[in-house]
Amino acid sequence: MKVPKENLVGSENEAFLIFDSMMIPERLTSAAGVLGMARAALDVAVRYSSRRKAFGRPIREFQGVSFKVADAIMELDAARGLVYLAARAADEDGNARRLVSEAKRFATEVAWRVVNHSMQILGGIGYTNVFPVERLLRDIRLAMIWTGTSEVMNLIIQHEYYREVLKGKKDEREVELDATDYNEEEVVFE
Numbered sequence: 001m002k003v004p005k006e007n008l009v010g011s012e013n014e015a016f017l018i019f020d021s022m023m024i025p026e027r028l029t030s031a032a033g034v035l036g037m038a039r040a041a042l043d044v045a046v047r048y049s050s051r052r053k054a055f056g057r058p059i060r061e062f063q064g065v066s067f068k069v070a071d072a073i074m075e076l077d078a079a080r081g082l083v084y085l086a087a088r089a090a091d092e093d094g095n096a097r098r099l100v101s102e103a104k105r106f107a108t109e110v111a112w113r114v115v116n117h118s119m120q121i122l123g124g125i126g127y128t129n130v131f132p133v134e135r136l137l138r139d140i141r142l143a144m145i146w147t148g149t150s151e152v153m154n155l156i157i158q159h160e161y162y163r164e165v166l167k168g169k170k171d172e173r174e175v176e177l178d179a180t181d182y183n184e185e186e187v188v189f190e
């Protein structure tokens with residue numbers, strides 16, 4: 001397909017650079033968005049567990065329930081901290097690929113666990129559409145895939161960190177070859 005010069009977006013052969021810079025706000029948006037979705041599901045579970053009774057008392061009095069809430073809010077707060085750190089780095093120097101990838105992967109995986117715990121706290125009714133948690137569970141699952149999968153986030157994180165540590169060193173490795181080391185004999189432990 002031919003595109004007239006005047007219709008070019010940016011310069012020729014620089015599409016990847018444009019794509020790469022677009023991915024910073026895209027991934028931050030995914031990371032920040034899921035925090036709110038997970039918090040919404042957790043708040044439903046907190047309210048429900050204060051009212052729902054089993055074995056004669058509100059289920060929040062069972063640690064099997066309330067400790068799930070403790071884990072969930074702790075992880076969400078940690079994820080929020082990482083998202084803010086990445087957003088600040090993106091605002092300040094624009095070279096925030098590692099932190100943004102960490103925030104995207106961490107926040108989306110935490111959010112998935114939190115919504116999953118929230119549904120567990122609701123029991124059977126959590127699976128129905130009486131509460132919005134089943135919808136949040138489906139929507140959050142996508143966040144570990146779109147704007148770059150968790151595996152691709154890992155590729156970027158390790159790549160950027162290797163570059164950061166080995167910068168300027170003579171023996172800088174080709175990080176793409178991490179899985180192979182041509183200079184060593186393979187050792188098999190039996």
Ligand SMILES: Cc1cc2nc3c(=O)[nH]c(=O)nc-3n(C[C@H](O)[C@H](O)[C@H](O)COP(=O)(O)OP(=O)(O)OC[C@H]3O[C@@H](n4cnc5c(N)ncnc54)[C@H](O)[C@@H]3O)c2cc1C
Nearest residue numbers: 019026142143144145146147148149150151152153154155
């Ligand atoms: C509802 C929805 C909306 C979307 N919206 C948009 C949008 O608006 N804009 C947009 O650009 N894209 C959008 N996407 C596409 C989305 O970003 C891609 O689906 C996603 O990046 C994964 O690419 P893929 O589906 O081609 O999977 P693949 O690249 O085929 O990956 C399949 C699996 O292989 C793994 N994998 C691939 N390469 C490696 C590797 N090197 N190392 C380890 N594991 C690897 C992946 O992690 C994944 O688990 C959307 C997708 C969906 C489902």
